[in-house]
Amino acid sequence: MAIDAETLRQVTTRFEVLAPHLNERQRRLALAAEARLFGHGGVRAVARAVGVSETTVRAGVFELERGDDPLPVGRVRRPGGGRKSLTEHDPKLLPALLALVEPDERGDPTSPLRWTTKSLRHLADELTRQGYPISAPTVGRLLHRNGFSLQANAKTLEGDQHPDRDAQFNYVNEQVREHQQSGEPVISVDAKKKEQLGLLPSGGREWRPHGEPVKVVDHSFFTGPNVEQALPYGVYDLTRDTGWVNVGVDHDTAAFAVASIRRWWQARGHLDYQQATRLLITADAGGSNCYRFRLWKAELATLAAETGLTITVCHFPPGTSKWNKIEHRLFSHITMNWRGRPLTSHEIVVQTIAATTTRTGLRVDASLDPGDYPLGITITAAQLQALPITAHAWHGAWNYTITPPIPGSVPPPTTDSTTALQKRAQNLHRLADPRLTGMTRDELDQLAGELAADQAAQTEKRCYQQRGGPRRKSPGAGAAMLLTAADRVLVTVIYLRQICSQKVLAELLAINPTSIGNAIADTRTLLEQRKHIIGPTRLRCNSASQLSDFLDGSTRPAPAVLLPDLLTDPRLTGMSRQQLSDLLDQIRLPHDAQVEHRRYHRRGRHPLPGTRGGIFKQKLTDPERVLAAILYHRQACTRQALADLFQVSPRTIGNILIDIRPLLDQAGYQPTSATIRYRSAAALREAIGNDTPT
Template sequence: MSVSDEVRGQLAVKFEVLFPHLDERQRRLMMGAEARVLGHGGIRAAARAARVSETTVRKGVDELEAGEEPLGRVRRPGGGRKRSADLDPGLRPALLALVEPDERGDPMSPLRWTVKSIRSLAAELTRQGHRVSADTVGDLLRKEGFSLQAGVKTLEGRQHPDRDAQFRYINEQAKGHMGAGQPVISVDTKKKELVGDYKNAGRRWRPAGEPTLVRTHDFLDRQGPGKAIPYGIYDITANTGWVSVGTDHDTAAFAVASIRRWWQARGRHDYPAATRLLITADAGGSNGYRTRAWKMELAALAAETGLDITVCHMPPGTSKWNKIEHRLFSHISMNWRGRPLTSHDVIVNSIAATTTRTGLTVHAELDPGTYDTGIKVTDSDIDALPMHRHRFHGDWNYTLHPRPRDTTSAATTPRPAGNPSPQPCTGCLRNPELTGMPEPALDELVDQLTAKLDELRERGRLRQRGGERIRARGAGAKDKLTTADRVLVTVLYLRKLGTRYLLAQLFGVNTSTLTRAVHQVQPLLAEHGCTIPPSTARFRTPADVTAFLANSSPTKIKPAC
């Protein structure tokens, strides 16, 4: 029977109090007596409590059991062999130089790119002239504050500047829906699983010497049952899960079909008075914010159910923060750990049997449907959707309405095809909600840059002509963008409101003209110390810009420059 931590703690306190009053022999006999009382495991427990070797404790036990006189010997203070670190002052620095070559030692250390086990460290130190054993190396490392540690997954790579703001926005949306009694679900596709006698991570209890036999390689058997694609819906309020196990492809149609099944079987019964549905999803995959088919399928679901479906996506690179990951999927993985998923029925039953002490229940069912890939969704299809993009990051946050979109009052901008379309009026694009600065500040910025832009324009044309101007200034073809428009389009571009193609549509030019304007104006803004902060609004079509301006309210904008 092992000795509990409580008993070891009591021994450590006892030894700490009494050892200063005892000599070496008395300490050894006392540890031996305590070890004999504890029985099996007592020697190790006493050694750890006293911070000595087990050999010392075992020697004390042997002396007590022998009963000979005198019971052991007493060395004078300071007797015995000296520690290796005391005999060799260069041992400790040499060891630290091997363990941390970048900070304390030679970057070209032979152990830089190898596993630094205590045996390999001891061998290298011995080669350098420091005779030391692996156990001594381990003791020295522990005294220096080292321990065996694994990597911890915490670094998320480059973070989006609006990452935390998006999390706060999602939290506000979820609180608003839940406070009004509306459903809030978290959705995602779990890792695809191979169906068959393949090894599954983890261990489970089995008779000794009788492990489950699985394949040596995880190559998919084309003649076998294939893969399983679990798509999960986690109801945050009710703490319930719904998983559709697909057998075909992980597409947007499959994702929305799983949500539809959840709503028909559970959602509409759990929330009979619901008029809205909030979905939190990852930024990528079949339910990503760039996936057009996802929005098309959700629009069809909204029309079927009569719900206003709001979607809030996690910022890029933060999928592990989605609720479904650690409240549903993690428990499913623990439930079937070590068990080969030999059939779809095994997968469905294992998921359905998942529970937690906090009351989680899960329903699972097989979806044998076929979901085609490569379905194209055009710009006109997206424009016709009854979709409202939120003012804060409309690319991440949007609502699909069950009613058709009213486009009678929305101004449309013709798409350039072949020849550029006529240049639309750009007065509305000077709105402070888009530029991030009051109109007087924008006019002042244009006045500051006009002379420099004209000078750059003439210098460029001089290089093109190869000589001085022949015709009078102002003769010939007119610029497609005025100086004010070049400044405005650069400000809008730096605000990251949309793609270059969208801005080209708004100004009635092609993308090459817009790119040249940005390359001219952007360095001048840097010279003037003018920083244009990015906007949280995102647009895809001119109709989105028009709808945004129609709903905008005049606000006080602090000048950016």
């Protein structure tokens, strides 16, 4: 039957109106119903009139003829319809994807994705490289389907915890509760992060006119040669919810920390607690208020003497500073208050801190502390013992009480920086005595002047390596060195002459032994480069008091027998000193080759150009190592006696014996047994030293 054009036009019009409102299946069934009404040729006629494929219309006719049940609401196709998913086509795809994002395995060790960000695009590229073509959106759908999502780091791990961590928290809480119930002040103290001043980028955002942000420098790590810094040290009153911040300009030392507490007490504490007799300080275990610092305790003793308060200090266990109340009750609000605002001056820092408030009633006062707090102030062990400190029964290192001195008693040792510097300068002048240095003061000054340029270059090189680039401050703008260049030469000469140990020098000059050791190591290298030989003397001082007495002329230590003169005695070595010298010359080259061979295997390569075998020397020189091996193999003394004589461990002596014995065998040395075996260093010194000429 022929289908007239008017009928087909009506079909076209109907579907132009209905098509936007029909889904895929509804449109197909509607076209099939029209085609069945036309009879033979209806499929082709409807398809051409509407502009669809005859296959689509024919598929709808077959569905109507089969009498399929209607689909559930919301479905267009029956379950299983459409293209199969990639995981069904390739079951290995999903395990390969999960292996890349597995948190424990961290991916294939040979895959370049192991060390890159695991973004969807990177994951898709890596799967494609492994033979699983896939797009980034598909990777995202598979990850979400398998329980993955974008996750940030969660700061929940605290590292190794001290076994008494929780018990110390309970103890601190008990101390706080007891002081608060008695009406005594309880404060939490800590130093905030050091801030550089200038037009530097600051985290956070602040409301400003559109398109007018505050312009700051793009590299905050370099602000010029004379950059100023602000060091906020906070004191938070746990009872009154008030804060005091002392903004320093020099160094964050223990003296600065206690000075901040002193300024809080003078400005606020004595007004808020007029009847106070005690003060409880809670602090973390590190920083300028570290429980190990002697200066911190000495300064607190001075504060207790000034205020008449009994000061109790409770430190939080190491690694738990975030539990300190001041961190989240004061410092966090200060940080939020100056967000998005460059700190260009100390006045802005002080005013911004003082303007910090909270809805719960926090009030903060701030002041600028222009005082100097130099580094290098040392409290000796004797001065620490003199302090009125009482350790608590529970963890006395973390919990202790400092009482004010009783009227009429000896006051605690002063820690005034000016006095300490003056006393150090006096002792350095005394150490330049020709009896100690072996040269006149003019000769010592001439040696210091000769090494001054090399010392400056050495210091500049070390600072360059430490900071990783050129200097950021002009010369002299940083902290002053504990020892001048001439002082470093002086202490090195004293040490190389073996008059006293580094520990004695550190105690006499009130400087950390590490600083003394570094100064000697640096200067010793320069002396060797210039072929200056500083020989030992027989004068020995075993304590700072003994050295001071000698310089005062009150006593003179007995001359010590030099160790080489003592141990090269023919009665111990079984040969004359000339024979021993010839044996040492014969062994020197094989021993140097042995040492270099061992160092090569340790470093795994040849030494870099310009290196000189390190700064710190061996504990024993090469002749001393050979001498120790000879004495041991002759059974002249025990291994422990040798360790005591050379002031090393028995294990070091054992390693020396392992290294030197093959060299002695190669040189044809045949040891003969000694007539006497000394089992202690004292017995050997007493027997041989008394007969050794001085």
